[in-house]
Amino acid sequence: MVKDIDHLRVYVSNIYQANFFYQTALGFSESPRLRPSNGCNNSLSQSLNQNEINILLVTGLHERTEIMKHVRKHGDTVKDIAFIVEDLDSAFENSIACGAKIIKSPTEQKISGEVIRFAQIGTFGHIVHTLIHRQPQYRQDATNSTITSPPTLFNKIDHIAICVEQGKLNDWVKFYKNALGFVQTFEECVDTGSSGMNSKVVATPNGNVKLVFTEPMEKYKTSQIQDYLNNHNGPGIQHIALGTDHIVRAVKSMSDMGISFLKVPESYYQLKAERYPVLADEIEKIRHLNILIDKDSDGLLYQVFSRPIQTRQTFFIELIQRCGCNSFGSDNIKMLFKAIEADECNVVL
Numbered sequence: 001m002v003k004d005i006d007h008l009r010v011y012v013s014n015i016y017q018a019n020f021f022y023q024t025a026l027g028f029s030e031s032p033r034l035r036p037s038n039g040c041n042n043s044l045s046q047s048l049n050q051n052e053i054n055i056l057l058v059t060g061l062h063e064r065t066e067i068m069k070h071v072r073k074h075g076d077t078v079k080d081i082a083f084i085v086e087d088l089d090s091a092f093e094n095s096i097a098c099g100a101k102i103i104k105s106p107t108e109q110k111i112s113g114e115v116i117r118f119a120q121i122g123t124f125g126h127i128v129h130t131l132i133h134r135q136p137q138y139r140q141d142a143t144n145s146t147i148t149s150p151p152t153l154f155n156k157i158d159h160i161a162i163c164v165e166q167g168k169l170n171d172w173v174k175f176y177k178n179a180l181g182f183v184q185t186f187e188e189c190v191d192t193g194s195s196g197m198n199s200k201v202v203a204t205p206n207g208n209v210k211l212v213f214t215e216p217m218e219k220y221k222t223s224q225i226q227d228y229l230n231n232h233n234g235p236g237i238q239h240i241a242l243g244t245d246h247i248v249r250a251v252k253s254m255s256d257m258g259i260s261f262l263k264v265p266e267s268y269y270q271l272k273a274e275r276y277p278v279l280a281d282e283i284e285k286i287r288h289l290n291i292l293i294d295k296d297s298d299g300l301l302y303q304v305f306s307r308p309i310q311t312r313q314t315f316f317i318e319l320i321q322r323c324g325c326n327s328f329g330s331d332n333i334k335m336l337f338k339a340i341e342a343d344e345c346n347v348v349l
Contacts, residue, residue: 001091001181002083004208005157006132007035007047008240009080012092013071015059019046021309025257026242027153028055035082036109036118036130043067051208052156053242074126075312078237081160082130083180083209091131092119092179098179103128124156124172125163126233134338153250158243158320159201159210159328163228164235169215176202176211185210186327190334195223212328214238232314239305241318249301250319251289253329259317260307264290292332303332 012018022028031049035056042065048055058079060067070079085091092106101122108117117133164172176182186201196217203210216226221304230240244250251261269287273280282300292303300323306316 001085001087001094002209003086003206004083004204005054006084006086006130006134007033008054008078008157009056009058009082009128010072010076011067011079012057012059012076013068015044015046015057017055018059019048019323022048022055022057025254025259026050027253028053036111036116036132045196050152050154053154070126073233074236075232075314076310077232077315078160078240079126080120080128080130081237082132083179085131085133087316088117088119088131088133092121092178095129095131095179098175100129100175100179113225119144123175124162124168127236128168135308151249152254153246154242154319156243156246158241158318158322158326159212160240161212161214161238161318162217162235163225163232163238164213165229166216166218166226168235169200172213173200173202180213182209186212188328188333191217191320192334194275195220195225197225199333211252228314231312237315239316239318241303241320244319247291247304247319247321248289251291251304254319255289259309261290262307264292267303268292294327294332295327296325296327298326301325301327301332 010018028048028050031047031054033047033049033054034181035047042061044059044061046057048057057176058067060071062068071077086195096102103120103122104118106117106119106176108115110116115135119131121129121131121331123129162172173184177184182202182204184200185203186340188199190197190199196219197214198217199212199214201212214225216229225238229235255261264287266287268282276295279293279295281299286293286302290304294301294303302321302323304317304319308314308316
């Protein structure tokens with residue numbers, strides 16, 4: 001039922017600073033693309049774009065708005081993952097039958113001559129999904145364009161990582177499979193000996209949308225997943241993985257703009273070199289940038305993780321480059337888990 005991600009709606013406390021950050025540090029540009037209104041007259045929004053990635057920044061105009069109350073509780077965070085759906089009415093009805101909350105029943109808006117049909121449902125925590133059916137002609141044909149675009153850092157959203165409460169993982173995986181037509185593609189349990197997490201990945205049949213659900217392991221009282229839930233005041237989006245064809249260039253660009261990345265211990269690269277001697281040259285190229293590397297039978301996977309991009313220790317960015325590899329790098333997931341825990345113990349203000 002879900003075909004793709006239309007956009008992410010991000011609630012922010014200061015839209016001018018957020019807009020500057022997303023454009024300067026992450027390479028986004030202002031976009032005129034039309035989006036359904038959320039019906040709030042006391043808000044200000046800015047639409048941003050980079051290739052297939054569309055982000056809508058939204059802020060409240062005064063402290064009494066629901067948007068600003070939300071930001072005070074959760075911090076700057078993704079509020080809405082808006083999906084493009086093939087059959088709006090069916091997707092909405094299935095979701096409600098599977099337990100989703102009704103935020104807005106199917107309706108339509110005419111914006112600058114374009115008719116957009118949409119509905120909104122509530123799922124885990126505060127997250128909303130706007131379900132959108134657009135007319136096919138909404139995309140501009142860029143094949144005849146004479147404008148040469150500057151190089152970009154990212155091309156698409158590879159996946160979205162979600163933290164839910166312990167014991168809720170299977171419930172939400174079941175919901176997305178039954179309500180919106182996702183299929184489970186991956187499962188991982190990470191146990192470091194002092195903390196751990198369970199995770200499952202669901203994806204649309206066409207592979208365009210991947211959601212990674214994580215929950216704390218029951219046998220441990222603390223973990224980075226539980227820390228997120230505490231700092232965020234409930235379940236939500238932990239990070240967004242931005243796909244790139246040039247991860248080294250992207251890391252260097254973001255580092256130049258002041259973005260900090262999690263440090264990877266030297267032992268990680270030593271172990272990788274011993275396990276995969278064929279990767280020795282690649283490891284030498286990336287180790288100083290803290291880029292993780294993994295491989296499967298289909299190719300290589302490169303990943304790097306930023307520190308939280310706000311004061312509250314919640315939301316961060318992943319950069320990912322797939323060179324044939326379609327997995328999520330089991331070794332890298334465990335390394336990320338340990339790196340985040342080490343970083344949380346060494347936060348410098």
